[in-house]
Amino acid sequence: MLLTEETIRRLPKVELHVHLDTSVRVQTVRKLGEEQGIELPDDLEQALIAPPICANLADYLTRVETALQVLQTTAALERVAYELVQDMAAENVIYAEIRYAPQLCIRRGLSMQQVIDAVAAGLQAARTDLGIRTGQIICCLRHDPSALSHEVAQYAIQNWAPDKVVGLDLAADEAEFGGFPHRTAFRLARGIGMPRTVHAGEAAGAESIREAIEVLGAQRLGHGVHLEEDPSLFGPVRARHITLEMCPTSNVQTRAVNSLAQHPIDRYLKLNLPVTVNTDGRTTSNTTLTQEYGKLVRQFGWGLAEIQRTVLNAASSAFIREEDRQELCRIILDRWPHP
Numbered sequence: 574m575l576l577t578e579e580t581i582r583r584l585p586k587v588e589l590h591v592h593l594d595t596s597v598r599v600q601t602v603r604k605l606g607e608e609q610g611i612e613l614p615d616d617l618e619q620a621l622i623a624p625p626i627c628a629n630l631a632d633y634l635t636r637v638e639t640a641l642q643v644l645q646t647t648a649a650l651e652r653v654a655y656e657l658v659q660d661m662a663a664e665n666v667i668y669a670e671i672r673y674a675p676q677l678c679i680r681r682g683l684s685m686q687q688v689i690d691a692v693a694a695g696l697q698a699a700r701t702d703l704g705i706r707t708g709q710i711i712c713c714l715r716h717d718p719s720a721l722s723h724e725v726a727q728y729a730i731q732n733w734a735p736d737k738v739v740g741l742d743l744a745a746d747e748a749e750f751g752g753f754p755h756r757t758a759f760r761l762a763r764g765i766g767m768p769r770t771v772h773a774g775e776a777a778g779a780e781s782i783r784e785a786i787e788v789l790g791a792q793r794l795g796h797g798v799h800l801e802e803d804p805s806l807f808g809p810v811r812a813r814h815i816t817l818e819m820c821p822t823s824n825v826q827t828r829a830v831n832s833l834a835q836h837p838i839d840r841y842l843k844l845n846l847p848v849t850v851n852t853d854g855r856t857t858s859n860t861t862l863t864q865e866y867g868k869l870v871r872q873f874g875w876g877l878a879e880i881q882r883t884v885l886n887a888a889s890s891a892f893i894r895e896e897d898r899q900e901l902c903r904i905i906l907d908r909w910p911h912p
């Protein structure tokens with residue numbers, strides 16, 4: 574019998590790839606717009622939620638702009654960080670890494686440090702109230718000049734601490750912009766041992782994955798959908814446990830794959846590649862982690878064993894200390910139902 578969404582909701586889960594600015598509740602964007610006196614599109618849902626299939630990744634990314642308009646104050650950032658953890662808590666996510674680009678929230682005068690502190694305050698309040706551990710991943714953006722990425726990496730490093738900033742990412746349109754210009758930012762992080770993930774193999778092919786690993790020193794890959802185009806990458810990905818942060822609904826929306834049926838996640842899991850399941854943008858993709866797993870259950874016949882493997886993959890590649898990873902895995906196994 575297929576697992577029900579209620580059963581999946583109750584399972585302890587870990588989310589490694591979720592963007593703060595594409596996961597803001599629609600009603601919160603509306604409320605913040607009113608409070609801040611900002612005129613927003615009449616049809617907010619249409620502005621924030623991407624259609625089931627977009628033209629491409631760039632089209633999908635246009636949905637972030639409306640939310641960004643209201644994410645320019647510390648109160649707003651604190652609120653949306655808190656609410657995101659609340660939404661995760663409602664579906665039993667027990668650890669999450671939340672990412673965003675602080676350089677997109679400084680249009681009305683905040684400094685990047687104030688942005689990071691505001692998000693940290695929201696996450697800290699959620700941790701106190703809900704008991705869920707989280708960390709921030711700071712995103713450099715592919716279209717930004719390399720000097721700005723360097724500055725963003727410096728902020729990430731200055732705030733690198735357990736439960737605050739836990740890693741560095743490279744995001745945005747990989748079809749148009751290569752990762753090479755951002756190598757010095759990533760070298761900075763690598764030099765002091767700060768964890769790194771890179772969006773790759775989503776809108777671009779396997780060559781972007783090779784670049785992420787070899788040039789940027791990525792320890793995890795955002796999506797990595799196109800990995801199978803170059804099977805010579807399987808070896809290093811397995812050997813270094815380079816985790817694939819896959820986001821099934823989003824991957825269909827951005828046309829990284831033509832359909833869920835063609836999504837490689839099940840093939841990769843069978844090939845023993847370190848696969849994880851994530852939402853990417855809870856609002857933009859109109860999804861939850863429970864729904865992502867529900868789709869995989871229905872499409873590929875996943876059961877508790879497959880879900881547990883991917884949750885444990887996520888826990889064991891979280892950007893936290895090794896002993897904390899082991900503790901997270903232990904909690905998952907403790908709370909896992911025994912059918």
Ligand SMILES: [Zn+2]
Nearest residue numbers: 592772795853
């Ligand atoms: Zn992403």
